[in-house]
Structure formats: C-alpha cells, structure tokens
Amino acid sequence: MNISIPPNYLKYITKSKILNFNKCENYFKLNLIQSQDGNKRKSPILYNLENDRVKELARSLYGKLEILPKFNDVLEAFRETQIKIDAKISISHPVLISKDLIASPDLLIVLEDGSLEIVEIVTSVNAKKDIEVFLSFYLLVSKELDLPVKKLTVIKINSNYILEESFDIQNFFKFVDYTNKVENSTALVQNTIESIRKIRDGVQDENSIIHNICSNIKGCSFQSACFPDIKDGDLTTLRESSNIINQLYDANIFKLSDIPIENYSEDLTKKQIIQIQSNKEELEKYNINNLQSFLDRIKFPVYYLDFETINPQIPFYNKTKAFQHVPFLYSLHIWKDIESEEPEHHDFIQSNPNDPRPSILKSLSELIQGEGTILCFNDFFEKRCIQESVHFLPEYSDWLESIRGNFLDAAIPFKSLDYYSFKQKGSASLKDILPALTGASHEHLDIQNGHSANLIYLKWIQSFSANNIPNGKVLEQLREYCKMDTWALYLIHKKLLEICK
Numbered sequence: 001m002n003i004s005i006p007p008n009y010l011k012y013i014t015k016s017k018i019l020n021f022n023k024c025e026n027y028f029k030l031n032l033i034q035s036q037d038g039n040k041r042k043s044p045i046l047y048n049l050e051n052d053r054v055k056e057l058a059r060s061l062y063g064k065l066e067i068l069p070k071f072n073d074v075l076e077a078f079r080e081t082q083i084k085i086d087a088k089i090s091i092s093h094p095v096l097i098s099k100d101l102i103a104s105p106d107l108l109i110v111l112e113d114g115s116l117e118i119v120e121i122v123t124s125v126n127a128k129k130d131i132e133v134f135l136s137f138y139l140l141v142s143k144e145l146d147l148p149v150k151k152l153t154v155i156k157i158n159s160n161y162i163l164e165e166s167f168d169i170q171n172f173f174k175f176v177d178y179t180n181k182v183e184n185s186t187a188l189v190q191n192t193i194e195s196i197r198k199i200r201d202g203v204q205d206e207n208s209i210i211h212n213i214c215s216n217i218k219g220c221s222f223q224s225a226c227f228p229d230i231k232d233g234d235l236t237t238l239r240e241s242s243n244i245i246n247q248l249y250d251a252n253i254f255k256l257s258d259i260p261i262e263n264y265s266e267d268l269t270k271k272q273i274i275q276i277q278s279n280k281e282e283l284e285k286y287n288i289n290n291l292q293s294f295l296d297r298i299k300f301p302v303y304y305l306d307f308e309t310i311n312p313q314i315p316f317y318n319k320t321k322a323f324q325h326v327p328f329l330y331s332l333h334i335w336k337d338i339e340s341e342e343p344e345h346h347d348f349i350q351s352n353p354n355d356p357r358p359s360i361l362k363s364l365s366e367l368i369q370g371e372g373t374i375l376c377f378n379d380f381f382e383k384r385c386i387q388e389s390v391h392f393l394p395e396y397s398d399w400l401e402s403i404r405g406n407f408l409d410a411a412i413p414f415k416s417l418d419y420y421s422f423k424q425k426g427s428a429s430l431k432d433i434l435p436a437l438t439g440a441s442h443e444h445l446d447i448q449n450g451h452s453a454n455l456i457y458l459k460w461i462q463s464f465s466a467n468n469i470p471n472g473k474v475l476e477q478l479r480e481y482c483k484m485d486t487w488a489l490y491l492i493h494k495k496l497l498e499i500c501k
Contacts, residue, residue, distance in 0.1 A: 003026065005029055005032060005033070005199055007200050009033070009036050009200075010032070010100075010196060012074070012097075012100055013196050013197070014102050015104075017196060018133065018137055018189060018193070019134065021192050021196060022133065022188070024213060025213050026226050027222065029199070030221075050313045050314070054123045054314060055121045057173075057314070058106075058173060059092055059106075059121075060169070061169065061170075062107065062119075065091065065092045066084050066092065067093070068094065074097065074102060081108075085116075090107070090108065090110045091107070092106070092107055093105075093106065093107075096138075096142065097141075100197070101144070101193070103138045103142070105120050105138050106121045107119035107120075111150060113150075115150035116142070116149045116151075117149070117151040117153055118138050118149055118151070118152050121155045122156050123157065125159065125323065131154055132178065132181055133188065133189060135181075135182050136185040136188075136189045140186070150179075151179050152177070152178040153175060153177060153179075154175075155173050155176075156173065156174045156176060157172065157313060158173060161321060162319060163315040163317070163318055163319065164319070165318060167314075214226065216242050217230070217242065217245050217246055217249055218238075218242040219242065223236065229249070229252070230249065233254030234256055234426075235248060235253065235256065237256070237425045237427075238272055238276075239417075241272075244267050244268060255279075256275065256276050256279040257279045275422075278422040279422045284419070284421040284423075284436075285421075286418060286419045286420070288499070290413065290416065291418050291419060291496055295496060295500060298373045298375065298408060298493070299371070299373045299406075300335065300372055301336045301369075302372060302373050303406075304333040304334075304343065304486040304487075304493075305331075305368075305374055305376050305382055306376065306382070306485040306489070307330050307381070307482075308330075308453045308457065308481070309326055310454055310458045311324060311325045311326070311454065317357070318355065325384070325385060325388075326357065327356065327357070328350045329478055329479065329482050331346075331482040331483045332345070332346045332364070333345050333486045334346070334367065342490075345486075345487075347479055347483060351472065361389055361393055369403075370402035370403055373408050374406045374407045375493065376409065376410060377485070378411050383404075383407050410493070411428065415428055419437070424436045430489075431448075431449070434491065434492065437491075437495050438491045438495050440491055445477070446480075447477050453478055457474075
C-alpha cells in the first residue's frame with residue numbers, strides 16, 4: 001500500500017514515531033495522518049489522571065526540579081533546556097533537539113560529578129519491549145548534542161508493593177538501571193530513523209532494511225485502509241488462528257458464508273467449521289449432549305454472581321497492591337429451585353470512600369451458603385476477588401472453603417462452541433451471547449461495559465471529600481449495569497435448559 005506522507009508531518013522524528021514505525025510501517029503512516037488530522041483517539045481522562053499522579057510522585061523523589069513552562073515553539077523549549085543544563089539544574093520534561101530529532105525524557109538529572117542521568121517513568125505494565133528502544137533513542141540524541149549522559153534509569157511501579165496503613169513511596173517504585181541494556185537496540189533505532197527520513201524525502205532504496213508490514217488482518221488497527229477488499233465482509237470475526245484468515249483473504253474470500261469448507265478442511269478447526277456453518281445457514285448450532293452435561297453440573301440453589309472492581313495504579317485501600325482488582329459492587333441473583341418463577345436479587349455498592357471489602361464479604365457470606373452452584377461468566381475473576389479479599393479478612397476463610405468448590409464458569413459452553421449463533425459475530429462475550437441467545441441486551445443502560453464501570457467509580461470515589469459528596473446518580477447506574485450482568489446469566493441458563501428439553 002502506497003501512502004503519501006506530507007513532508008511537514010515528519011519535520012521532526014520523535015519517540016512515538018519510532019515506536020509506531022517498529023510496530024508496522026503502515027500503522028506508522030496511518031497513525032501519523034490521523035494524528036495530524038486531529039482525529040487521534042484520546043486515552044480515557046481518568047487514565048491520564050492516574051498516570052499524572054504516578055509521575056508526580058516519582059518526580060518528588062528527586063527534590064526540587066525545574067519544570068519547563070509550555071512553549072508554543074519547540075526550539076524555544078530547547079534553548080531553555082540548554083540554559084538549565086549549562087546552569088547544572090535538573091529538569092522535568094527537557095526538550096532535546098538534534099537536526100530533525102526531538103527527545104523529551106521525563107527527567108534529566110544533574111549528578112554530583114556534573115554528568116547527566118536520563119530518567120523515564122513508566123506507568124504501564126505492558127511497555128517492556130519498548131523501553132530499550134526509546135532509551136536508545138534518547139541516548140542517540142544526547143550524544144549528537146555532546147551531552148555527558150552517564151546513566152539511563154527507568155522508574156516502574158512495583159507490582160508487589162502492598163499498602164501497609166501509610167503509603168511508602170520508596171517501596172512503591174522500582175528503579176532499574178538500563179545504562180548497559182540499550183546496545184542491542186542501537187542499530188534498530190538508527191535504521192528506523194533512516195527509514196523514516198527516506199519516507200519523508202520520497203527516497204526509495206531497494207537495499208534499505210525491510211520493516212515490518214503487518215499481515216495480521218485480524219489484529220490490524222486500520223483494516224479498511226490496509227485491507228480494503230474486505231469491505232463489509234465478516235472474515236475477521238473467524239475465531240482462533242489468524243493464519244487461515246490471511247489465506248482466505250488472499251483467495252478473495254471475505255465472508256464466512258462464502259468459505260468452501262471442503263477446500264480448507266485441513267486448515268480449519270472444528271470450532272471454525274461450526275462458526276462457518278452457522279453463518280452459511282443463518283442458524284444457531286448446538287451440541288445437546290455437551291450442553292446437557294454442562295447443565296447437569298449446575299445444582300440448586302443457583303447463585304448468579306458478578307463483581308465490579310477498581311484497580312488503581314496507586315493503592316489506597318490497606319493491604320492492596322498496585323493494579324489489584326478490588327470489588328466495590330456486587331450483584332447476586334439467587335434461583336432457589338427450578339419451580340421458582342424468577343430469582344431474587346441482592347446487591348451492594350460502597351457509597352463512601354471506605355474500604356468496600358468488609359461490607360461485601362459480610363453481605364455475601366450471609367447470602368451464599370455451602371450448597372448449590374455459584375455461576376459466573378469467566379469465574380476465575382470472581383474467585384480471585386473473593387480470595388484476595390479473604391486474605392485481607394481471614395475471618396471469612398471458613399466460609400470461602402465451604403463455597404470454593406461450587407464455582408462454575410458460565411462461559412464454558414460458549415468457549416467450546418457447544419452453543420454458537422451467527423448473531424454472535426464470532427464473539428464469546430456475555431454482551432454478545434445474551435442478545436444472540438435470548439434477545440435481551442445491555443443497550444438500554446447508561447453504562448455499557450465493565451471497563452467504563454471501573455473508570456466511572458474510580459473517578460467518583462476520588463472526587464469524594466469533606467466538602468464534596470459527588471452525585472449519587474452514578475451509583476444507581478452502576479448498580480443497574482451490574483444487575484443486568486447477573487440477570488443475563490439467569491436468562492442464558494434458562495434458555496439453555498429450554499434448548500435441552
């Protein structure tokens with residue numbers, strides 16, 4: 001695919017451009033155009049606030065730092081950075097420019113001997129593969145400017161840190177010395193810079209390094225641009241291996257209903273064949289024997305359980321870790337026996353900044369007894385929430401042991417495709433199974449998914465203060481969302497019983 005990039009879009013080469021280029025050349029080009037057009041997708045505001053708080057804490061470890069004001073002109077910011085360096089002043093967010101390269105590490109620290117330390121604060125747990133690349137880029141720019149950089153340091157959140165009454169900033173962070181770890185990325189960074197320059201300058205070089213051009217249609221961020229022939233086809237909804245999707249695309253097959261199963265019988269899995277058949281016939285597919293075996297495992301009373309959680313980067317409940325999921329809300333529908341018309345509903349939401357775990361465990365332990373089945377969608381999550389909460393409140397250990405063996409994953413028949421409908425469009429999520437199987441949905445709710453619920457409650461709880469009690473309407477919206485999830489489990493269970501009759 002030939003994508004033309006205006007030269008002014010690449011006037012400066014930055015860390016993000018290098019990282020994007022190494023993901024995929026097309027991704028780099030299309031993301032660049034999108035960014036320049038002002039359509040770049042924004043990160044959730046609350047995530048930005050969380051990241052800002054972490055970075056502010058990390059900066060505080062270095063005492064007084066000079067924070068550069070925001071300049072309209074990057075050259076002006078660079079000149080101000082040079083002034084601070086010459087004055088032996090440590091800087092937050094310096095701007096370093098060499099030719100067409102701009103580097104802006106989080107911190108530039110002046111050491112006692114006058115040399116410099118570049119410090120980057122990493123707030124994500126998924127940034128491992130990129131760290132060496134962008135540090136190598138920082139070092140390259142520093143060398144071109146003849147800056148005496150002696151040390152490269154990364155500050156990370158210590159995922160094993162446990163809050164013990166009061167916050168311990170020293171143990172919350174991990175300091176990792178990368179000074180001798182960037183050599184392997186040096187050539188990659190230099191080649192990437194040259195490749196970007198050639199794109200900017202319109203220079204074609206057959207001998208230049210071949211950068212990754214993504215061939216994973218299913219995982220492509222710009223499907224309509226990179227694979228335009230797919231149009232309105234549903235090929236990317238095919239489950240499991242993405243290799244067969246590439247084969248089918250190359251054979252000009254863009255819809256599941258057009259796949260000749262007999263021609264690809266050795267390449268397609270059993271699950272994929274079920275999915276394709278469902279699409280061809282526009283009918284649901286199910287294995288009665290396997291569904292019945294699953295249903296036979298469900299014993300009454302049935303407890304349909306779902307948690308909503310927050311997992312803040314900076315823990316604020318005692319005995320919790322960074323990123324630990326802490327339940328603040330549960331919904332529980334209890335279907336006592338097959339003769340009952342409808343299950344009874346119970347829930348709890350923490351409506352103040354206090355730790356929600358004591359109230360949640362107290363309430364649940366009174367409602368869920370040692371007999372019956374606890375049905376959750378992907379039950380590992382609910383079990384972990386209870387186990388981690390009981391670790392903090394061991395007085396509930398006996399109750400946990402009495403129910404531990406009663407959990408059952410409601411997703412089992414859908415993961416195995418013992419039930420599948422073309423209406424699911426390849427998805428095995430609760431939000432897609434529910435309407436496909438029962439006709440009900442979450443569409444009427446103000447909150448549509450667990451990720452939003454997490455962010456909304458975290459924002460709500462963090463805005464709580466002596467002078468501000470936030471609007472309680474959001475709590476009702478959260479309760480309704482969570483209630484719908486457990487009601488959905490009941491509806492799905494009931495529908496599977498009807499099918500097996």
